[in-house]
Amino acid sequence: MSRMTARKLKALETKKALLETGLELFHKKGFDNVTVDEIVKSCHVSKGAFYVHFNTKYDIFNEKFKDIDNFYSTFQQGIPKNIKASEKILMFYEAQMIYLRDELGKDLIRTVYMNAMSLTINKNHYLADPDRNLYKVINSFVQEGIENNEFKGGLTTEEASALITRCMRGTIYDWIIFGEEFDVVQEMTTFTTTVLNGLKR
Known part of the structure; x- marks a missing residue:
């Protein structure tokens, strides 16, 4: 080399x-x-x-999110194959929240979200881009849950994934606006478990 x-x-x-x-x-x-x-x-x-x-100062955020998504892809590879899709989602989200809390910190995440909210969000925005590894990982878990009849019918993979990823973005938003007593890992687990239970057969 x-x-x-x-x-x-x-x-x-x-x-x-x-x-x-x-x-x-x-x-x-x-x-x-x-x-x-x-x-x-x-x-x-x-x-x-x-x-x-x-190209622009916005690309600085995009570059940072590439690093974050590389973490997500690496972590996904270590998730056991023989557990339920819902357990994979919870394990993935727990690791994500720990990473955001301990490696990036609330201040950086607050900056990202504040600036995102000052813009007109489209599907290619870094927080909503469907081609991000983050969303691809969740889609793959949801698809697996549907194929294995863990999740009930009536929703497409995209619709169910949208609900589950709103758990993530909503929890991060609450973490930003609430005080230090807000446990982002525990709150993510509680919120996502509730939604997943509603999706299960």
Whole structure:
């Protein structure tokens, strides 16, 4: 395998610095109050260097969510194959909430959601994009539950998945707006279990 050149390593370092600085500034000042000029000035790089890695400042969030979705895909591979689909969903969501709480933190998630709510959401938005690994994982579990007759008929895979993913987004939203006494892992489990019980045969 060929080693990375000094130029490529420098490019990776620049991209990482732009990403981390952008996220930090979004949190401190609010997404709408941060410009590309401010991000590059804080990183001591040119504006052209920014556009080598990102088309717009929105792409900084998209890049972060790629990292998050890589975690989801990796975790999915470790879920036991011989348990029920509903158990897989609960195990997956528990790991997701622990990851968001312990690795990303409420401040970053609050920034992401606040900025998402200030925009017009379409199906390609990073929080709702059906091609995200997150949604593909949940769809696969729901499809499995339907095929194994664990879930009752009447809803398509897409409809059932939409209900289950609303548990996730709703719990994250409540975690953001409520105080530290809100246990995001426990609340996610309770909320999702209730919905899953309604879907079971």
